[in-house]
Every structure is written in structure tokens, then in C-alpha cells.
Amino acid sequence: MQDDKLILIVEDSDDDYYATLRAFKKxxxxxxxxxxxxxxxxxxxxxxxxxxxxxxxxxxILLDLNLxxxxxxxxxxxxxxxxxxxxxxxxVLTTSDDEKDIAECYELGANTYIQKPVKxxxxxEAIQKLKDYWFQIAILPKGD
Numbered sequence: 001m002q003d004d005k006l007i008l009i010v011e012d013s014d015d016d017y018y019a020t021l022r023a024f025k026k027x028x029x030x031x032x033x034x035x036x037x038x039x040x041x042x043x044x045x046x047x048x049x050x051x052x053x054x055x056x057x058x059x060x061i062l063l064d065l066n067l068x069x070x071x072x073x074x075x076x077x078x079x080x081x082x083x084x085x086x087x088x089x090x091x092v093l094t095t096s097d098d099e100k101d102i103a104e105c106y107e108l109g110a111n112t113y114i115q116k117p118v119k120x121x122x123x124x125e126a127i128q129k130l131k132d133y134w135f136q137i138a139i140l141p142k143g144d
Contacts, residue, residue: 005059005140006033010043010075011093012067019120020062020093023127032059032135040070044078047085058088059140063110065094065101073104080109087141091130 007024011017017036024034033056037043043063051057061079065072072092080086089111094101097115105113114130117123134140 005135006035006056008035008037008043008046008058008061010037010040010061010063010067010072012038012064016064016116019123020127023120023124024131026124026128040067040072040075043075044070047079047082057085060134061088061090062093063090065092065096065105073101073108076105076108076110089134089138089140091134 009017009020011020021034035046035056035058037046043061046055047058049055063072063076067075072094076090076092079088079090086109090109091112091114092105092110093114093116095116096102102113112130114126117126
């Protein structure tokens, strides 16, 4: 895994965030920096700050849909409409399996849509596959 690639996790639920974090660290092979934003507004504020060694541009964004305030759909739309970060892959990681949500997210530019598994072991497996794909198989854009 490329350890200079920031993973931005936009998740309001502490339980879901810590389960995702544990899943990322399960095999002990996560040296990537992580940044959590707890709502859509915080995520957009983070993205709009100038990039620096202390404020990294995300290599990938894990986005929950059901956020307080600005929901994930609105955040996804803003990300994909802004040339500064429209090339950052966005993985929607949410509890919804509603066909309308899935279709809308892909229309808005989501790169992947994953329903959060209910069982912890299934979440760990899904996150491992996500890590393998996005950080070992896919070629991500170079940071600015």
C-alpha cells in the first residue's frame, strides 16, 4: 500500500467509523494517513483548504450518504463538479441498498458504491478488498 496516500473518511457514526478503522488496520498493513470528517460541511471545508505536507490531498474518499446537515449526495455532487478534486475516487460506503440511491450516486460520479455489511467480519472482508483494489491494483492520480 502506498503510505503517502491519504484516505478521507466522511462518516458521522462513531461506531461505523471505528469499525471501518479496525477493518483497515486488521492485517496490520495500513501505513496510509487517515482523516475523518464527521459531516458533509466539514468534508467540503477540508477539501477547500490549500494542500500542504500537513494538509494532504486525499487519494480516495470513503463517503457515507446519511450525514447530518449536507448529506453525502450533496457532498459527492460538489466534489465531482469541482475541477480541483473531481479526479479523487469516491467510494460510497453506506447502509442503503435502495436502487434510487445507487443510481443517483453513480449519476453524480461515484466511483464505487458499497453497502456496509452488517456483520463485522463481512465489513473487514469488504474493506480488505477495497484496500487491495484501490491501493494495489488501481492507479490513482498523483497528488498536487
